[in-house]
Amino acid sequence: MGLASIMVHVGADASTKGRVDIARSLATRFNAGLIGIAGQAPPLMVSGDIVGEIDHQTGGDIVEGDEIEQPDTRAIVSWLAALANAFTGNAEPNANVTFRSAVEQPTGFIVREARAADLVILGRAAASDIADRAVDPASVLLRCGRPLLVVPDAIGTLSAERIVVGWKETREARRAVRDALALLKAAKEVTIVSIEESDRSAAESRPLDDVAAYLARHGVSIGAAITRVGTAGVGAALATIASEKGADLIVAGGYGHSRVSEWIWGGVTRELLGSSPICCLLSH
Numbered sequence: 327m328g329l330a331s332i333m334v335h336v337g338a339d340a341s342t343k344g345r346v347d348i349a350r351s352l353a354t355r356f357n358a359g360l361i362g363i364a365g366q367a368p369p370l371m372v373s374g375d376i377v378g379e380i381d382h383q384t385g386g387d388i389v390e391g392d393e394i395e396q397p398d399t400r401a402i403v404s405w406l407a408a409l410a411n412a413f414t415g416n417a418e419p420n421a422n423v424t425f426r427s428a429v430e431q432p433t434g435f436i437v438r439e440a441r442a443a444d445l446v447i448l449g450r451a452a453a454s455d456i457a458d459r460a461v462d463p464a465s466v467l468l469r470c471g472r473p474l475l476v477v478p479d480a481i482g483t484l485s486a487e488r489i490v491v492g493w494k495e496t497r498e499a500r501r502a503v504r505d506a507l508a509l510l511k512a513a514k515e516v517t518i519v520s521i522e523e524s525d526r527s528a529a530e531s532r533p534l535d536d537v538a539a540y541l542a543r544h545g546v547s548i549g550a551a552i553t554r555v556g557t558a559g560v561g562a563a564l565a566t567i568a569s570e571k572g573a574d575l576i577v578a579g580g581y582g583h584s585r586v587s588e589w590i591w592g593g594v595t596r597e598l599l600g601s602s603p604i605c606c607l608l609s610h
Contacts, residue, residue: 329356329508333443336362336409341449344482349447359422362413365432367458368397399429433462440470447475467580473505473609484605487514488573492564498579502609506577510546517571518551521560561597580608
């Protein structure tokens, strides 16, 4: 897969600059179009009051059935316009840079607009984010049908010269390898890693050999495959190996099980979305 169009979420959170810098760098590297995207949901008004506030005339709570009024969205429109001006104004001359915005919650907006991109770049969902502006990366990953590059806070560069591929025999892992081909082909070294639960499963090396051969046929520089056994946290193990290899990107499948089961019992996607110290490219 090539990278002809890259979409990046632009917001008010502290990590916006870092992921926008990475998006600009990737767009330049692959001669790709760059799309900034932002949204904020309008306040829901009932009888002139925001839902959940006290009805000042009666002293009671706002209840269902009261007349809905149109909210004043001028402040939101102004904020989105300022983001658009800053994003497009900082573009290189003749760069293919555009901006999309809407007065709506951005998670669903990004999912819908992702049809225009080969890669979507997001930050992590921060607890301090304003709910009307916050993006849920897990929901975007499950619904957008595009690979997702998740950039941790305080990360502003991505060389992707060394990449770790987290392999498991799942559809999602196969999609991730295919979706990441442009980055994998440009890397100096790609390490394929399998974290297994037992020595018996680790003894079967053919899947890793097949993946290595597949990537080699695409011109990817492959290092020695790694299999580790009995690691408590797969996400943490991938991050450790990435550190050992000097890699700044992990490629992996996302949500091989249902999202509900991963959040109840824990899962690799949850670890990577929530605590990976480096960028992760995930596909579902």
